[in-house]
Amino acid sequence: xxxxxxxIACWVIVLGVLAAYAAIIVVRGRALSxxxxxxxxxxx
Amino acid sequence: MTTHLTHGExxxxxxxxxxxxxxxxxxxxxxxxxxxAAALLGVLALGLVGLLVSPEDRIQGDLVRILYVHVPSAMxxxxxxxxxxxxxxxxxxxxxxxxxxxxxxxAEIGAVFTGITLVTGMLWGRPTWGVYWVWDARLxxxxxxxxxxxxxxxxxxIPAAAPVRSKRAAIVGLLLVPNVVIVRQSVEWxxxxxxxxxxxxxxxxxxxQGMMLFAWFLGVVVFGLxxxxxxxxxxxxxxxxEQIEEHGLETAIADRRAEADLDASPADRTPAAGVSPPTNxxxxxxxxx
Numbered sequence: 001x002x003x004x005x006x007x008i009a010c011w012v013i014v015l016g017v018l019a020a021y022a023a024i025i026v027v028r029g030r031a032l033s034x035x036x037x038x039x040x041x042x043x044x
Numbered sequence: 045m046t047t048h049l050t051h052g053e054x055x056x057x058x059x060x061x062x063x064x065x066x067x068x069x070x071x072x073x074x075x076x077x078x079x080x081a082a083a084l085l086g087v088l089a090l091g092l093v094g095l096l097v098s099p100e101d102r103i104q105g106d107l108v109r110i111l112y113v114h115v116p117s118a119m120x121x122x123x124x125x126x127x128x129x130x131x132x133x134x135x136x137x138x139x140x141x142x143x144x145x146x147x148x149x150x151a152e153i154g155a156v157f158t159g160i161t162l163v164t165g166m167l168w169g170r171p172t173w174g175v176y177w178v179w180d181a182r183l184x185x186x187x188x189x190x191x192x193x194x195x196x197x198x199x200x201x202i203p204a205a206a207p208v209r210s211k212r213a214a215i216v217g218l219l220l221v222p223n224v225v226i227v228r229q230s231v232e233w234x235x236x237x238x239x240x241x242x243x244x245x246x247x248x249x250x251x252x253q254g255m256m257l258f259a260w261f262l263g264v265v266v267f268g269l270x271x272x273x274x275x276x277x278x279x280x281x282x283x284x285x286e287q288i289e290e291h292g293l294e295t296a297i298a299d300r301r302a303e304a305d306l307d308a309s310p311a312d313r314t315p316a317a318g319v320s321p322p323t324n325x326x327x328x329x330x331x332x333x
Contacts, residue, residue, distance in 0.1 A: 001171075003105050003106040003107050003171060004106055006107060006110065006167050006168065006170065006171050007095070007106055007107065007109045007110055009167055010110045010113055010114065010163075010164045010167050010168070011091070011094075011095070011109075011113055013160070013163055013164065013167075014113045014117065014160050014164060015087065017156065017159075017160055018156070018160075018270060018274075021156050021274070022270075022273070022274060022277070025071065025274065025277045025278055025281055026070060026071065026072070026277065028281055029070045029071030029072075029277060029280060029281045029284065030069060030070040030071075032281065032284040032285060032288060033068065033069050033070050033071070033284055034069070035284075035288050036284050036287045036288060036291070037291075038066075038067030039067070040287045040291075041067040041068055041284070041287075
């Protein structure tokens with residue numbers, strides 16, 4: 001693998017992991033918020 | 045941000061959440077959508093600057109472009125550890141549920157960023173040092189930090205009452221910042237293969253300049269935005285999980301009480317078959333006379 005191969009691998013892993021983690025949080029949040037009464041869904 | 049909450053206090057009580065606005069579905073809000081959009085634009089700009097605009101390094105060549113994601117990941121991992129230690133300390137002091145959840149959320153994100161730092165470091169090490177891994181002080185201490193973060197998350201999963209679980213995790217959380225200091229100083233304290241500080245090598249002076257410095261700075265800003273977005277969403281998710289846990293416990297207790305009442309009621313009201321009701325000996329004796 002040449003230098004660009006390592007560079008691209010790093011960038012893809014970083015952005016891929018962060019995107020996947022963000023997606024997991026959003027999906028779980030949507031699923032869990034349906035199980036919580038509306039009055040307990042206010043956090044701000 | 046959210047106001048300080050203590051045990052037994054609902055977020056709506058603390059923030060005036062009963063403002064008549066519809067309850068959100070999911071963990072998003074207007075603020076996080078703006079933050080998310082800014083982070084996405086930042087990622088595009090970072091890709092443009094880091095991969096195309098910034099020049100290659102005189103010694104490292106194009107490999108220097110790994111710096112723009114590796115170093116910000118490491119820095120945000122340290123920030124996450126700092127927030128976890130702070131949250132843990134405040135939890136132990138004030139028993140603040142809000143800080144406990146912040147510490148928990150930050151630790152999970154810290155584990156993700158530390159994992160990214162280790163993997164990108166290994167991918168940078170292979171073409172630079174010839175090996176993916178070496179038991180160098182910086183690499184080993186970072187691996188220890190990663191294990192400590194996983195340990196914190198594992199402690200939170202040990203079944204126990206919520207305050208006990210939080211207290212145990214908070215004690216582990218206190219160890220994170222001292223570990224970060226060891227990671228940060230490892231290149232100074234020991235002879236290592238990993239290079240010394242590049243950015244703040246001599247106070248505020250940097251070893252890199254121009255477009256490279258700008259790309260690094262942009263990376264820190266963009267990763268900071270991503271971190272903030274993740275922390276807010278992860279905190280809200282933790283909040284929802286706790287609400288469900290509490291509601292589940294309340295429902296289970298109510299169900300058990302209802303069952304117990306149901307079981308007790310027939311025995312109280314009617315005697316069981318074949319068993320005479322208790323008699324009053326005095327009354328019986330008087331009746332016989």
